[in-house]
Amino acid sequence: MGTTLIVAEIQNGAIREASYELAAFAQKIGHDVKSVVIGSGIGDQAEAFAAKGGGEVLTVDQDGVANYSVDAYAIAIKAAVEATSPDVVLVSNTPIGWDVAPRIAAAQDCAFVSDVFNYDDGAFVRRVFNGKLDARVTTSGDRVVATVQPGAVAAFEGSTSGSTKPLEVDLSGAAAKFVETRVAEAKGVDLSKAEIIVSGGRGVGDPEKFPEVIQPLADALGGAMGASRPVVDAGWLPHEYQVGSSGQIVAPKLYIAAGISGAIQHLVGMKGSNFVIAINKDGDAPIFEVADVGVVGDLFEVVPALTEAVKAAKG
Ligand SMILES: Cc1cc2nc3c(=O)[nH]c(=O)nc-3n(C[C@H](O)[C@H](O)[C@H](O)COP(=O)(O)OP(=O)(O)OC[C@H]3O[C@@H](n4cnc5c(N)ncnc54)[C@H](O)[C@@H]3O)c2cc1C
Structure with missing residues (x-):
């Protein structure tokens, strides 16, 4: 053995x-x-x-x-x-x-x-x-x-x-020495505590569309906005918005993924969510495998319609 x-x-x-x-x-x-x-x-x-x-x-x-x-x-x-x-x-x-x-x-x-x-x-x-x-x-x-x-x-x-x-180890050959840890100051979003998260992925296509399309749905639901890693890598949103294995692990009551394909590294970050809604124009996107509700469609039509419906329901 x-x-x-x-x-x-x-x-x-x-x-x-x-x-x-x-x-x-x-x-x-x-x-x-x-x-x-x-x-x-x-x-x-x-x-x-x-x-x-x-x-x-x-x-x-x-x-x-x-x-x-x-x-x-x-x-x-x-x-x-x-x-x-x-x-x-x-x-x-x-x-x-x-x-x-x-x-x-x-x-x-x-x-x-x-x-x-x-x-x-x-x-x-x-x-x-x-x-x-x-x-x-x-x-x-x-x-x-x-x-x-x-x-x-x-x-x-x-x-x-x-x-x-x-196990006794001679560490004298280690050239790098620890100096200090500085924890980055959180700037507003703490996804780990949010009960509702609306995340946008590469499918959102343009940094301007996050405040125009994704954030309004998050606001209407009283939730927070999140993102997939390519969004953060492209500099469209800061790292604290990233959900996934190299971002935040979240477990909200409701997770809405818009324009996110569902790569394993993203799923790792949100699979603890209670209820998942996926919006993707590709009916074969892997995100649908973990979604409770899947909408095959253009997020630029579906998300604003959802936002209006939520606002109307709230009066
Ligand atoms: C070590 C490592 C760590 C990683 N860590 C993370 C992590 O923490 N978080 C993370 O998210 N990723 C992480 N990744 C990256 C991960 O592998 C994927 O590349 C990433 O999750 C893909 O992001 P995405 O779904 O936004 O983009 P894509 O995979 O490009 O998917 C975009 C989706 O948008 C859809 N779409 C396009 N236009 C529209 C439209 N108009 N309407 C509706 N749908 C549309 C497309 O059909 C597609 O499914 C990591 C990768 C590695 C190697």
Whole structure:
């Protein structure tokens, strides 16, 4: 039996949900499971992970990794890889994962597969062409580093009898030093608390159309406006409007997606919504698969009509 090494992450003092998803993902691979937890004063978190799918958990518990820096983490993970000789290293496809995972693969001179959502019959499966195709990826060599999309599988449930073991690592080779964390000031929208969200995607086509078409429906419903990533990448709206795996994870009572195709990274951010209405002119758009109500039509006709109807209903 081979070994899968999970690189667990700590966020706000606890093991991230995405790490418990890696524990479930590792079950699909079927190897012996080992993990590494990195930070300072992380004994409780490591114990918690060992008891819930983490297997034998190595702890790199040192001041030098109290805050994330790619150099120090890469050194710590390299030491964990050397201590466990894994066939597969699983990392979450989170900002830390994007940063550190390629370094792990480069240091091991091994295969790297990014952004997978499934493991099936010896192959990693990843979505390509905006979710229109699934690619089955197999690798050569005896080791592979894979990043797994948050939300791709349900988090590990149940309890396991894992163990924890300290791993001493020499971090003196880390060139980057942590200086400070500055949290960006929120500028008005806090989508995580909104009960109704109306999001616009690339289909809106023009930054001017967000205040003209999308925001009025959000206002009429007493909700907030959101967006897909291309909208933010294009600079049409600031990042705090972005819903998805690299934006905000939201769970409103009502989510309206207009001109959004429904890529996995967007769905990850809004799949906890209670009721989803999708408006898209392409009847085959994947967003319709998660919608409670789907409207196949031009958003520039449907959204203003909806806005008027809501206003009329409110009197
Ligand atoms: C690592 C990584 C992280 C990512 N993180 C995120 C994330 O956090 N959030 C996110 O959203 N994406 C994210 N993405 C991008 C994601 O893969 C998709 O590219 C993105 O979600 C697509 O956005 P969209 O649906 O607005 O655009 P498109 O996929 O281009 O879809 C536009 C849709 O608009 C429809 N349309 C066009 N005109 C009209 C009209 N007049 N009326 C009605 N419908 C119309 C089209 O039929 C189409 O379905 C990430 C990607 C990667 C690789």
